[in-house]
Structure formats: structure tokens, C-alpha cells
Amino acid sequence: SAVISQKPSRDICQRGTSLTIQCQVDSQVTMMFWYRQQPGQSLTLIATANQGSEATYESGFVIDKFPISRPNLTFSTLTVSNMSPEDSSIYLCSVPSWSGDYNEQFFGPGTRLTVL
């Protein structure tokens, strides 16, 4: 299993500003995922962050808007840049952890972002 913490848990930000979300895992993991979940919607994968390489972004997400850092095997940050109200969402980091039979994905508690 994996225990994941995120900071901040929530924030209210002004349009045009940026927010950096931190994700800390209690064990070393190669892959970390960043998701966005808008109210009542499915989880949408933003990017996959592997330590030692550039993050891989999904269609519709770009590095300039969502820069990611992955300085070591237990930590990652996601920055939401030049925010607009459309960025209001819950942002979740996730890591896979091998259970012996399959890779279960564990999620952090999420960061609830409101952009005014």
C-alpha cells in the first residue's frame, strides 16, 4: 500500500495567479499520476510524472499550463498556472502499488481549488 499526502488541502485563488500543489508519498515510486476531477465528473488524467524524465501530458493538457516537477521518488508538484474559474476542480495525485496480483492505484486526499 501507499500513503499519500497533499498540500494544500484546499485554496481559493484569484484569476491570473498560480498555485503549486505538493504530493508526498511514504514510499519510493517510479510513476505518479496527476488527475483533475470537476464537480460531478469523472477523473481526468492530466499527466504522468516519472522521476528523472519529463512528464507525459494527456491530450488537452500542456506543460505551460500545468508544469510538473518530480525531483525524487517520493515527491512531486503540479502547478496550475494563470488560473481561470474553469480551473476550479479537485486535483488528485495517485501512485500505483503492486499488491502481488495487480497494480492498485492509491490516491492522495486531493486539493480542492476554487478560482474566483
Next chain:
Amino acid sequence: GQNIDQPTEMTATEGAIVQINCTYQTSGFNGLFWYQQHAGEAPTFLSYNVLDGLEEKGRFSSFLSRSKGYSYLLLKELQMKDSASYLCAPMDSNYQLIWGAGTKLIIKP
């Protein structure tokens, strides 16, 4: 394309049984996960199926038919705390989870 279909909302009575269905189309298949998500919280793992058939885990069971692209989650002896969203998530050939929008389950006394 990749697609997940599950009911938006279901209502059931405390103590009863409910079945949440999920149909999926993915590029390749490496198993299917069910997650539970309470309002305002992160998803938590419930079950994983990679072979056809039923997997039972306490009050929860999950069924998979790969040929039909179909899975269901069966919840027995419903409790008020089971009120949550249930997310169906098959894993594609790239080992990436494809998330459904979830089924909001409302339990009434």
C-alpha cells in the same frame, strides 16, 4: 475510442442488495477496477477483475465478462455508509486506467 458507460444515479434501501452495471470499450484490456468515492474524498479501491467470473469480498462482489465488455458491482446488506459514488475503471493496453463518470448510490432508510 475508449468509452465507459454506467448509470448516473441509483437509489436503494438500507439492508437491500444493489447491482451497479458498467459496460466498456477500451484499446486492449488489462483488468477492471471498481473504486468507491465518498463526496469530497479521494477514491478508494474496492475490487479488481482480470478473468471472467465473480470475485467476492465480504459484502461486495464484482463480476467481469471480457467478451461482453461488461462488469457489475454487487453490494449486499446495504448500509447508510455505502452512500457514495462507484467508479468503474478498466485498464487499457498501456496499463492506463480509463475512468467512468461514476454511479452515485443513494441509500434510504
